[in-house]
Amino acid sequence: MRVKLTIVMLMIASFCAYAQKFDKLAQTPPMGWNSWNKFACDVSEDLIMGMADAMVSSGMKDAGYEYVVIDDCWQVGRDENGEIIVDKERFPHGIKYLADYIHSKGLKFGIYSCAGSETCAGRPGGLGHEYQDARSYASWGVDYLKYDWCNTTTQDSRSSYTNMRDALYTAGRPIVFSICEWGGSKPWEWAKDVGHLWRTTGDILDRWDAMIGIVDKQRDLAKYAGPGHWNDPDMLEVGNGGMTNEEYKTHFSMWCMMAAPLMAGNDLANMSEETKEILTNNELIAIDQDPIGQQASCYRDNGDYEIWGRALENDEKAVCLLNRSDEEKEVQVNFTSLLKTSDNYWYTYPYNLEDYNVRDVWEQKEVKTDKSIIMVKMPPHSVKVYRFLKKK
Ligand code: GLA
Numbered sequence: 001m002r003v004k005l006t007i008v009m010l011m012i013a014s015f016c017a018y019a020q021k022f023d024k025l026a027q028t029p030p031m032g033w034n035s036w037n038k039f040a041c042d043v044s045e046d047l048i049m050g051m052a053d054a055m056v057s058s059g060m061k062d063a064g065y066e067y068v069v070i071d072d073c074w075q076v077g078r079d080e081n082g083e084i085i086v087d088k089e090r091f092p093h094g095i096k097y098l099a100d101y102i103h104s105k106g107l108k109f110g111i112y113s114c115a116g117s118e119t120c121a122g123r124p125g126g127l128g129h130e131y132q133d134a135r136s137y138a139s140w141g142v143d144y145l146k147y148d149w150c151n152t153t154t155q156d157s158r159s160s161y162t163n164m165r166d167a168l169y170t171a172g173r174p175i176v177f178s179i180c181e182w183g184g185s186k187p188w189e190w191a192k193d194v195g196h197l198w199r200t201t202g203d204i205l206d207r208w209d210a211m212i213g214i215v216d217k218q219r220d221l222a223k224y225a226g227p228g229h230w231n232d233p234d235m236l237e238v239g240n241g242g243m244t245n246e247e248y249k250t251h252f253s254m255w256c257m258m259a260a261p262l263m264a265g266n267d268l269a270n271m272s273e274e275t276k277e278i279l280t281n282n283e284l285i286a287i288d289q290d291p292i293g294q295q296a297s298c299y300r301d302n303g304d305y306e307i308w309g310r311a312l313e314n315d316e317k318a319v320c321l322l323n324r325s326d327e328e329k330e331v332q333v334n335f336t337s338l339l340k341t342s343d344n345y346w347y348t349y350p351y352n353l354e355d356y357n358v359r360d361v362w363e364q365k366e367v368k369t370d371k372s373i374i375m376v377k378m379p380p381h382s383v384k385v386y387r388f389l390k391k392k
Contacts, residue, residue, distance in 0.1 A: 019166035022174040026196035027227045028289040029261045030144065030176055032067025032110065033060070034235050037206070037265025041073035041121055044090040045098055052102045054268035061107065063280040064289065065264065067144045067176075068102050069110030072121040082129055084136060099141035110144030110176070111137060115160040116151030125151060127160075130167040138173035146178040147195075157185040161194050178232065178261075183217070188224035188231060197230040197261050204234035206242030208381060212324060215254050222295040222310075222343075225259050231295060232261050239266030239275035246382050249362065250322065252278050253383045256288035257296035257308050257320045283361045283387065287318045296320065297343040305329060309341060315351065317388040318361075323378040330377050335369045339388055351388075361385040 033051055035043050052068050055061050074095070077085040086095055099109040113133060114125040126133050126147070137145060147164055149157065161179050168175050179198035181187050187198035201217050204210060214233045221231045236255065238248045255262060264279055271279075287310070296310035296318070304325035310318050319338045323329045335353055342348045358367045362385060367374075376384055 019169040021165050021177060021193060021195065022169065023228060025174055025176050025228065026230065028291065028293065029230050029259050030067055030178075030197065031065045031262040031285075031289075032069055032108070032144070033065060033264045033268060034069040034071050034110070034146070036071035036112075037204070037235050037237055038240055038267050040071075043070055043073055045093060048098055049101055051268050052105050052107055055107060056105050058268055058271065058276060059280055060264065060268060060276075061105075063282060064285055065262070065279075067108045067110045067263075069112065069144055069146060069263065070098075071112045071146065072114075072119050072148075073123060074111070075113075075119075075123045078124050078129070082132055084124060084129070084133060094140075095142075096140040103141060108143035109141060110146065110178075111140075111142050112146045112148065114148035114150055115155065115157075115164065115181075116149065116153070118151040120148055120150035126164065127152075127155070130164050131170065134164070134167035134171040137168070137175065138171035142173070142175055144176040144178065146180050149181040149184075157181050157187070158190050158194070161187075161191065165194050180232075188221055192224070192229045196228060197232040199232045199234060201233060204237055206237040206240045208243055208247050211237065211243070211247070211251050215258075218258050218295075219298055222258075222297045225293060225295040227291070227293045230259060230261055230293075233258060235261075235263040235265040236279075237265055238278050239264075239271050244381070245274045245278070246379055248275070248278055250381055250383045252281070253284060253320055253362075253385050254308070254322070256284040257310060257318060257385070259288060259290070259293055259295040259310070262288060281361070283359065283364065284385065287312065287361070287385075287387065290318075299341050299343065305331060307338070307341075309338070309343075311342075312387075314390055316356075316390055317349075317351075319386045319388070321376070321378065321384040321386075323380065323382050326380045328377060328379055330375055332373050333376050333384075334373045335367075335386075335388075336372060338386065355391055356388040357391055359387045359389055361387055 102109040116125045177195040179195035183200045191198045290312045296308045300307040306322045308320045
């Protein structure tokens, strides 16, 4: 009996020693919806089910959005065995019921917890309960876990997140692991084998200056992103009312250029046509989801005017002109040099403009490139996104 027990324990120990992150997940940046930006703690079963319905009926699902994620405030305590207790008033049928509903819509289900003793909203955190919670998530059918960093006092971020990664792996259900440590310990340097995405900054706010400030902090991070491991500049604010539509177009464009996870953060059941058009722009989403996963870099910085670019599969390319200023700008666009530019070096790609069609991604039409330089008027806080498409 004792020998058998020892063998079983050794098997468990060796399995744990080989714990890793689930590979093959998040090969392109995850897309979905998260409750926090719009609803904060005001979450409930009805709300989340309504968002899953709206994700389908609005065309968001067809555009590629997949994960429906409940953020903080679904949890209220722990029972005498340490099991997490769900808020029964707000989630009367429990979390598995919700997960099953979301799965029945052909979508995936995500949840939130925190590496510390309490979440950022003061709900019970995961500290000391990692394996137990991971088993609960697996049994409920969770597909995505966002794991926050509040109330962690002296904890080491790398070992805390690695511990939760191992717990998820041991529980056995493939779960995308979203590290929400806000960039303090530079997770891009250590998290490639721990999570599938990691927040690079503090929380986004629904304001131009906050959003563009986050863009600035992504500048040197392009080399850390790729299939299965993404920089996460936080969830989208598109449609939440604090920016103009022009600014939301810029926000969405920059996230797509940066191969960012696209987690809508608005009320999907009540969105304007403009909001829907931004969030479901298929040509921008195709740039975000390009299989080579190359995050854009800033090719040129003229203060309030920048040019960002990224390589796409099949020697194609996306370029984004960004007018950050409060004034309209008229800018010169030279497609030959845009095509030939790579990260901060002009004329390094050996490509010829004749081999490409150039699409204006927001206008959804082809641009004539017979003149070598064109002048383009750009409203304040706006972008122009061009895709160089290989001629067939
Ligand atoms: C932190 C995270 C947010 C959100 C809240 C929830 O601030 O960064 O994205 O999850 O906690 O309390």
